[in-house]
Amino acid sequence: MARTPQTSIFDYVIVGAGAAGCILANRLSEDRRNSVLLIEAGGPDTSLMHLVPKGFYFTLTNPKYAKTFATVAFPDGHVEQLPRGRVIGGSTTINGMVWNRGWAPYYDGWEAAGNAGWNWKRFLDAFRKIERHQLGASEVRGGSGAVDIEIAGPREEACDALIASFERNGVGYAEDMNGSGVERASYVASNTRKGTRMSASRAYLRSARRRKNLTVVSHTEAERLVLDGTRVTGVHCRRTGGGTVTYTARREVLVCGGAFDSPLLLERSGIGNPEVLEKAGVLVRVPSPRVGQNFKEHRGILLQFRLSGVKGYNAEASSTPRYLWTGLKYLLSRSGMIAHGGYAVSAIYKSDPASEHPDTQCFFTPISTSAVNPMSGRMVVDKHPGAKYVALPMYPTSQGSLHITGPGLDDVPRLEPNFLSTEEDRQMLVKALRKAREVVATEPFAKYVVEELQPGPQVAEDEEIIEYGINHGNAGAHGLGTCAMGPDPEDVVDSSLRVRGTEGLRVVDASVFRDQPSGNNNAPTMALAWIAADIILEQQV
Numbered sequence: 001m002a003r004t005p006q007t008s009i010f011d012y013v014i015v016g017a018g019a020a021g022c023i024l025a026n027r028l029s030e031d032r033r034n035s036v037l038l039i040e041a042g043g044p045d046t047s048l049m050h051l052v053p054k055g056f057y058f059t060l061t062n063p064k065y066a067k068t069f070a071t072v073a074f075p076d077g078h079v080e081q082l083p084r085g086r087v088i089g090g091s092t093t094i095n096g097m098v099w100n101r102g103w104a105p106y107y108d109g110w111e112a113a114g115n116a117g118w119n120w121k122r123f124l125d126a127f128r129k130i131e132r133h134q135l136g137a138s139e140v141r142g143g144s145g146a147v148d149i150e151i152a153g154p155r156e157e158a159c160d161a162l163i164a165s166f167e168r169n170g171v172g173y174a175e176d177m178n179g180s181g182v183e184r185a186s187y188v189a190s191n192t193r194k195g196t197r198m199s200a201s202r203a204y205l206r207s208a209r210r211r212k213n214l215t216v217v218s219h220t221e222a223e224r225l226v227l228d229g230t231r232v233t234g235v236h237c238r239r240t241g242g243g244t245v246t247y248t249a250r251r252e253v254l255v256c257g258g259a260f261d262s263p264l265l266l267e268r269s270g271i272g273n274p275e276v277l278e279k280a281g282v283l284v285r286v287p288s289p290r291v292g293q294n295f296k297e298h299r300g301i302l303l304q305f306r307l308s309g310v311k312g313y314n315a316e317a318s319s320t321p322r323y324l325w326t327g328l329k330y331l332l333s334r335s336g337m338i339a340h341g342g343y344a345v346s347a348i349y350k351s352d353p354a355s356e357h358p359d360t361q362c363f364f365t366p367i368s369t370s371a372v373n374p375m376s377g378r379m380v381v382d383k384h385p386g387a388k389y390v391a392l393p394m395y396p397t398s399q400g401s402l403h404i405t406g407p408g409l410d411d412v413p414r415l416e417p418n419f420l421s422t423e424e425d426r427q428m429l430v431k432a433l434r435k436a437r438e439v440v441a442t443e444p445f446a447k448y449v450v451e452e453l454q455p456g457p458q459v460a461e462d463e464e465i466i467e468y469g470i471n472h473g474n475a476g477a478h479g480l481g482t483c484a485m486g487p488d489p490e491d492v493v494d495s496s497l498r499v500r501g502t503e504g505l506r507v508v509d510a511s512v513f514r515d516q517p518s519g520n521n522n523a524p525t526m527a528l529a530w531i532a533a534d535i536i537l538e539q540q541v
C-alpha cells in the first residue's frame with residue numbers, strides 16, 4: 001500500500017504512474033539527493049490478473065483498473081469507449097504487451113523536423129538499456145535491462161501456416177520482430193518474464209519503492225496544476241473517497257498522465273487554447289493553442305475466420321472446464337496461450353507493392369470470438385477453431401482532438417477521434433483489408449479457412465470497406481499526439497519536453513509523439529521517458 005507522505009514538498013512531482021511515470025520515478029530517485037513524489041489516480045496493481053498476460057481481457061473492462069473515454073457519436077450513431085489504464089503501471093498493467101519499438105526512419109524524421117536530439121540512435125540506446133531480451137544482447141537488442149522480452153510461443157500450426165503464407169507473399173520470417181525495418185512476419189515479442197506480465201511498474205517501480213526518497217501515492221488524482229504566474233509550483237489533487245491535498249514541487253512538475261489525461265490536466269490548469277478554456281469556464285493562464293489537438297490513433301479492421309483441420313487456441317478456452325484446465329496448466333508451468341499477450345503473430349509489411357516502406361501491421365491469434373455474452377458484455381470464445389487477424393495501417397494522418405468541457409474532474413471531456421477523415425487513411429484501409437484477404441487466401445493457411453466471419457464477404461467494395469472501417473473498425477489503443485513536441489512556437493512542448501510558456505513543467509508521455517512510431521507505442525513511450533530522465537538530470541541545477 002502507498003505510504004502516507006511525511007511531507008508535501010518534493011523536488012520532483014510526477015503525475016501518473018504509467019509507462020513513462022514509472023521510469024521517470026525510478027531514474028530520478030536513483031540520485032538519493034532528489035526527493036520524488038509519484039501521484040497515481042488509480043489503485044495498486046496487486047491483482048493476480050495483473051501478472052497473468054491474458055489477464056488483460058478481464059482488467060481492461062474493469063472500472064477498478066481502467067477508465068474509458070467516450071467518443072462523440074460516429075456517423076451510424078454509436079459511441080465508442082476507448083480504455084486507458086487507471087492503476088499503478090497505467091496502461092502497461094492492462095495492455096496487450098506487444099513490444100514493437102517502431103521504425104528507425106520515423107525517429108530520424110522527428111529530429112529532421114526540428115526536434116534536436118530525438119533520433120533513432122538515441123532511442124536504440126534507450127531500448128537497449130531497457131530490454132532484457134530472450135534472444136540475448138546484440139547491436140539491436142538489450143540483454144540486461146529491467147524489462148524482459150520474450151517471444152510468444154509455443155509454436156502453433158495455424159500461426160506457422162500464416163507465417164508461411166506471408167512468406168509466399170514476399171514477407172519473410174524474422175525471429176525478432178524488432179530486428180530490422182524490412183517486411184517481416186514473426187511470433188510476437190512481448191514484455192513478459194517467464195510467462196508473467198512485465199509492466200512498467202513491475203520493471204521500474206517495485207524495487208525503487210524501497211528508496212526513502214521516492215514516495216508513491218495512489219488513489220490520488222491531479223485536478224489542476226498550481227501556478228505562480230507562469231511558474232508551476234505544485235499540484236492540487238483529489239483523493240478517492242474524499243478530501244484534497246496539494247503537493248509542492250521545488251524543481252519541477254512532470255506530467256505523465258498519458259495522451260488522454262495530460263492535455264485535460266493542462267487545460268483544467270488554464271494552459272491551452274483560449275477558446276476551449278473560455279468555453280469551459282477556465283481562466284486562461286498560458287495560451288497554448290495545440291493542447292488537446294493532433295489526437296492520432298490508427299483505425300484498422302478486425303477479421304475473424306472460422307477454421308477447420310487445425311486446433312488453434314479455441315479448444316483451450318471454449319467451455320468452463322477447458323478454461324479451468326488451461327488456467328491450471330498455466331499456473332503449474334507458466335506456459336501455453338495464457339502466457340503471452342494479446343496476439344501470437346505479428347507481421348509488418350507493405351499493403352501495396354508500390355509502397356515505399358512497410359505501412360501495415362497484422363496481429364494474429366488462433367482464437368475467434370464471434371459472439372458477446374449479453375450478461376457480462378465479454379467476448380465468448382467460439383466452439384469451433386477460429387482466428388483473429390487485425391489489419392492496422394501504422395501511420396495515420398487523420399487528426400482528432402480531446403478537450404475539457406468544464407473546469408472540474410467530473411466534467412466529461414469531448415473526444416473527437418476523426419478516424420479515417422483523410423483520403424490517404426481511407427485508401428490505406430482499403431489496401432490493408434485487401435492485402436489481409438490475399439494473405440489468408442494463400443496456401444498453406446488457405447486450406448484451413450472455412451469462412452470469413454467478420455467483416456464477411458459482403459464488405460467488398462471500396463466504399464463498403466471505408467464505411468465498415470469508420471463505424472465498426474478497430475482502434476489500436478495507441479492514441480497519442482495531444483501535447484505534441486515540435487519546433488514551432490505553437491507546439492505544446494519543446495525538445496526538452498518543457499511546456500512552452502511555462503517554467504517548471506514538462507510533459508513526458510505518449511502525448512508528446514506527433515505521429516505513430518509504428519503502431520504500438522508502449523516501448524517507444526518507455527524509451528522516451530528514459531531519454532527524458534537523461535535530459536532532466538543533465539539540466540538539473
Ligand SMILES: Cc1cc2nc3c(=O)[nH]c(=O)nc-3n(C[C@H](O)[C@H](O)[C@H](O)COP(=O)(O)OP(=O)(O)OC[C@H]3O[C@@H](n4cnc5c(N)ncnc54)[C@H](O)[C@@H]3O)c2cc1C
Nearest residue numbers: 016018019020041090091095096097098222258510520522
Ligand atoms: C487496452 C490497451 C492495450 C494496449 N496494448 C498495447 C500493446 O500491446 N503494445 C503497446 O506497445 N502498447 C499497447 N497499448 C498502449 C500503451 O500501453 C500505451 O501507449 C502506454 O502505456 C502509454 O504510456 P503513458 O505513460 O503515456 O500512459 P499510461 O501508461 O496510460 O499511464 C498514465 C497514468 O497516469 C495516470 N493518470 C492520468 N491522469 C492522472 C491524474 N490527473 N492524476 C493522477 N494520475 C493520473 C493514469 O491513471 C495512468 O496510470 C495498449 C493500451 C491499452 C489501453
